[in-house]
Amino acid sequence: MIKLKYVIKIYPDGTEAVKDFSLEIKKGELCIFLGPSGCGKTTSMKMINRLIPMTSGKIYIDGVDVMKLNPNELRRGIGYAIQNIGLFPHLTVEENITTVPMLKKWPKTRQRARAEELLKLVGMDPQTFLERYPSELSGGQQQRVGVARCLGADPPILLMDEPFGAIDPITRGKLQDEFLKIQSKIKKTIAFVTHDINEAIKMGDKIALMQEGKLVQFNDPATLLNSPKNEFVRNFVGADRVLKGLRLYRARDIMQEPPLKVKVGDNPVKVRDRMKRDMLKWSMLVDGQNHFLGWITYADLEKAKSLREIMVPPAVTTAPETLLNEAMSMMFNSAIGNLAVIDDQEHLLGVLTFDIIRNILGKENSGNQKRFGGSKQ
Amino acid sequence: MRKYIILGLLLGILLGLTIWMTSLGSVGIFKMAPPMKVLSATVRHLQIVEAAELLAITIGIPIGFLSTRRACRFISPVLIGTANVGQTVPTLAFIGIAGAVLGMGYKAAVIALLVYAMLPIIRNTYAGIRSVDPALKAAVKEAARGMGMSMLQVTAKVEMRLAMPIILAGIRTSMVVNVGTAAIAGMIGSGGLGELIVTGIAVRVTQLILQGAAPTAALAIILDALIGGVETWVTPRGLKALKSAQWQQ
Amino acid sequence: MAVNLHAVLELPGLINKENIIEAQLMWILAWNYLLKYPDKILEWTLQHLYIILVANASAAVLGILIGIFISREGREQLADTVIYLASIMLTIPSLALYGILMGILSALTLPSIGFLPVVIALTLYGLLPIVRNTYTAIREVDPAIIEAGRGMGMSEQQILVKVKLPLAVPVIMAGLRQAIVMNIGIAAIGSYIGAGGLGQPIFRGIANYRVDLIIVGAVFVSLLAIIMDLIMGRVELITTPKGLRIRGRSND
Numbered sequence: 001m002i003k004l005k006y007v008i009k010i011y012p013d014g015t016e017a018v019k020d021f022s023l024e025i026k027k028g029e030l031c032i033f034l035g036p037s038g039c040g041k042t043t044s045m046k047m048i049n050r051l052i053p054m055t056s057g058k059i060y061i062d063g064v065d066v067m068k069l070n071p072n073e074l075r076r077g078i079g080y081a082i083q084n085i086g087l088f089p090h091l092t093v094e095e096n097i098t099t100v101p102m103l104k105k106w107p108k109t110r111q112r113a114r115a116e117e118l119l120k121l122v123g124m125d126p127q128t129f130l131e132r133y134p135s136e137l138s139g140g141q142q143q144r145v146g147v148a149r150c151l152g153a154d155p156p157i158l159l160m161d162e163p164f165g166a167i168d169p170i171t172r173g174k175l176q177d178e179f180l181k182i183q184s185k186i187k188k189t190i191a192f193v194t195h196d197i198n199e200a201i202k203m204g205d206k207i208a209l210m211q212e213g214k215l216v217q218f219n220d221p222a223t224l225l226n227s228p229k230n231e232f233v234r235n236f237v238g239a240d241r242v243l244k245g246l247r248l249y250r251a252r253d254i255m256q257e258p259p260l261k262v263k264v265g266d267n268p269v270k271v272r273d274r275m276k277r278d279m280l281k282w283s284m285l286v287d288g289q290n291h292f293l294g295w296i297t298y299a300d301l302e303k304a305k306s307l308r309e310i311m312v313p314p315a316v317t318t319a320p321e322t323l324l325n326e327a328m329s330m331m332f333n334s335a336i337g338n339l340a341v342i343d344d345q346e347h348l349l350g351v352l353t354f355d356i357i358r359n360i361l362g363k364e365n366s367g368n369q370k371r372f373g374g375s376k377q
Numbered sequence: 378m379r380k381y382i383i384l385g386l387l388l389g390i391l392l393g394l395t396i397w398m399t400s401l402g403s404v405g406i407f408k409m410a411p412p413m414k415v416l417s418a419t420v421r422h423l424q425i426v427e428a429a430e431l432l433a434i435t436i437g438i439p440i441g442f443l444s445t446r447r448a449c450r451f452i453s454p455v456l457i458g459t460a461n462v463g464q465t466v467p468t469l470a471f472i473g474i475a476g477a478v479l480g481m482g483y484k485a486a487v488i489a490l491l492v493y494a495m496l497p498i499i500r501n502t503y504a505g506i507r508s509v510d511p512a513l514k515a516a517v518k519e520a521a522r523g524m525g526m527s528m529l530q531v532t533a534k535v536e537m538r539l540a541m542p543i544i545l546a547g548i549r550t551s552m553v554v555n556v557g558t559a560a561i562a563g564m565i566g567s568g569g570l571g572e573l574i575v576t577g578i579a580v581r582v583t584q585l586i587l588q589g590a591a592p593t594a595a596l597a598i599i600l601d602a603l604i605g606g607v608e609t610w611v612t613p614r615g616l617k618a619l620k621s622a623q624w625q626q
Numbered sequence: 627m628a629v630n631l632h633a634v635l636e637l638p639g640l641i642n643k644e645n646i647i648e649a650q651l652m653w654i655l656a657w658n659y660l661l662k663y664p665d666k667i668l669e670w671t672l673q674h675l676y677i678i679l680v681a682n683a684s685a686a687v688l689g690i691l692i693g694i695f696i697s698r699e700g701r702e703q704l705a706d707t708v709i710y711l712a713s714i715m716l717t718i719p720s721l722a723l724y725g726i727l728m729g730i731l732s733a734l735t736l737p738s739i740g741f742l743p744v745v746i747a748l749t750l751y752g753l754l755p756i757v758r759n760t761y762t763a764i765r766e767v768d769p770a771i772i773e774a775g776r777g778m779g780m781s782e783q784q785i786l787v788k789v790k791l792p793l794a795v796p797v798i799m800a801g802l803r804q805a806i807v808m809n810i811g812i813a814a815i816g817s818y819i820g821a822g823g824l825g826q827p828i829f830r831g832i833a834n835y836r837v838d839l840i841i842v843g844a845v846f847v848s849l850l851a852i853i854m855d856l857i858m859g860r861v862e863l864i865t866t867p868k869g870l871r872i873r874g875r876s877n878d
Binding site: 571 | 652703706707710711714716717718719720721722723724725726728729732733738739807810811812814815818819825828829831832837840841843844845847848851852855
Binding site: 159 | 768770771772773774775776777778779780781784789792793867868869870
């Protein structure tokens with residue numbers, strides 16, 4: 001648990017970078033420090049591990065005043081990852097990852113084991129990469145090693161300063177997903193700095209939005225989107241905040257059972273009757289093992305001899321982890337306007353339609369959706 | 378500002394030392410060089426340096442320039458390689474060989490200095506012109522030819538102008554080295570301030586040595602500062618801003 | 627070099643045919659000397675190397691220490707001044723510096739000729755490239771790398787020893803290389819004030835008009851400089867951390 005109490009930072013030149021900042025990050029929570037550049041978010045974060053000395057106020061980690069600890073000891077107990085990664089170019093991947101274990105004088109065998117474990121965790125093959133140097137890695141791989149390094153000595157707390165800032169958007173999205181997966185396993189207490197509202201909504205359990213050194217709003221992402229506290233928050237969140245809300249969901253959260261699932265061998269006439277009765281315009285075709293094959297439309301059924309010959313193969317399908325905003329743009333590419341959700345083995349799990357999404361957006365706006373329990377308009 | 382103070386202080390000390398030593402008149406049985414002798418030695422020193430330097434510039438820059446031309450690309454690696462290796466050859470070796478081959482005296486000194494001074498000038502001219510952005514060069518050439526300038530006029534105007542700071546740095550290096558080498562040339566009888574030092578060392582009279590050493594050092598520092606000044610003055614303003622920004626970083 | 631020299635000299639008609647024949651005779655004489663007294667040449671070479679070793683080792687130690695000292699944050703002005711002073715030092719002609727040092731040393735009643743003034747002068751000359759390169763290399767280490775180290779709990783000392791210095795080594799070695807090559811030439815001049823080394827045959831030759839001695843000295847001192855330059859180039863490469871030598875080969 002991290003607790004900041006009335007923290008103030010005034011630089012020698014008189015700039016007030018952080019003004020009276022109080023905040024509590026609960027154990028296992030990922031808290032985003034969000035704001036435009038120069039708002040004091042990075043300064044606030046760096047005061048936690050005393051990279052920047054605070055002018056006044058108190059910071060506690062698990063109830064201990066950080067000012068009472070040796071700064072180097074303190075930092076060795078806190079994972080630290082930065083935007084420019086800052087991998088040591090003269091050290092191998094293994095040596096980079098075991099920097100803190102080395103500082104803590106772990107035995108060599110334990111360091112090695114830890115490096116292998118962490119590389120696996122971030123999805124890199126230890127055999128291939130342990131002996132490599134940073135210059136031999138791609139940007140994304142470097143970023144992964146950066147994350148592995150900050151987890152080196154298994155610190156309970158992580159400080160991350162735009163850790164995915166320096167890479168291309170596609171790789172960034174992938175790394176964000178991977179990191180969320182890792183975090184769901186390791187449950188660290190994390191202070192995460194970003195200026196990117198989308199990243200904040202996607203990653204954060206809580207968002208602390210800052211402006212000119214002050215904490216403006218501290219809420220979970222949904223509340224921030226739905227109930228901006230003032231004009232600044234509303235502007236920062238953006239006019240498209242309703243659409244941004246889509247990022248709070250994944251396909252599996254809102255997908256529905258298909259209205260009608262038909263099998264390859266089914267009689268076209270019977271299917272047609274069934275669809276007519278239920279007033280369905282389309283149904284979904286699967287094989288005996290529930291593998292999704294394609295769409296069947298009512299109009300095509302009339303002269304059909306078998307379902308297979310009139311089936312419309314899917315242009316796109318999606319995985320259950322896909323964020324709703326991405327799923328929605330895929331839907332525009334789908335011939336039928338709907339999106340099948342399938343797992344790794346192409347088993348049909350459910351379907352997304354524009355209707356479902358409209359419902360979600362509508363509920364979000366009215367603020368009575370379950371996830372938004374405590375929020376007010 | 379701080380630099381000017383250091384510079385002024387150093388020059389003050391060196392020149393003060395020279396005047397003090399000269400005013401001693403004599404040390405034991407040894408007579409110090411009279412003021413006029415110190416002055417003429419300084420002039421002589423400058424003459425050697427100047428003659429060698431001017432010749433080196435008039436020969437070195439065209440050689441460096443030509444070696445960047447496409448027609449010369451077969452010889453240029455050899456030429457630049459020789460210039461690089463030549464610079465590692467000690468000055469005394471040049472002076473010694475020149476003295477041996479040409480006989481001791483002024484002429485040998487000038488020629489040794491000339492050859493040695495040419496090396497950094499050739500090298501920097503080559504490097505300077507090579508460093509001019511080819512895209513920029515092509516664009517400017519196109520425009521200039523459109524205005525009816527000949528190819529030679531264009532290159533002279535554009536490439537040389539842009540390469541000038543680097544060429545000047547080469548001239549500065551060779552000039553400073555030359556002042557020192559000219560002092561050593563005093564040993565092969567070329568005259569100049571080296572002769573005063575050599576005489577002093579021969580008879581082991583510190584005051585005599587200092588009478589020659591102090592003005593030699595002052596001369597080198599003054600010439601270096603002068604060309605350094607020209608260098609900053611000639612550097613195109615755009616490049617200058619870049620340089621200082623890098624420094625601050 | 628000699629061949630080129632002839633070519634250059636012949637062009638403006640500076641020497642005549644007889645001179646060329648004479649010059650060829652000189653080389654034969656020098657060759658004879660080499661065959662007759664290889665032990666002497668070896669002795670001079672070793673003396674030369676010894677002076678270079680002592681002077682550059684002290685220049686390296688001093689230069690790196692000074693470079694580290696002035697590279698600390700908040701010492702930019704000091705660094706500026708130190709580097710400027712060192713660069714002025716380099717413009718002072720060696721013969722003049724020897725002279726000035728002889729004056730100072732004799733005032734301190736220390737040996738004013740021979741080994742001591744030459745080693746002091748060479749150390750002073752060697753300082754600039756080493757101080758400047760150490761300073762620049764340390765200052766140019768990517769701030770992100772330093773911040774990462776600090777953020778993970780490295781002490782300033784550990785950051786210096788484990789991060790800054792290893793990254794600075796290639797640049798420092800380049801400075802040392804420059805210093806050594808330069809100092810080989812300046813040490814030759816030091817023979818004039820009795821320090822021994824390969825300058826000795828040159829000066830003796832000049833004084834007694836023994837052309838063979840001049841050539842032997844000049845050729846060997848040149849060879850020494852060129853060979854040391856090559857060796858130091860190799861050392862520069864070897865001391866570069868492996869991670870900095872490998873470039874590219876990234877795969878996604």
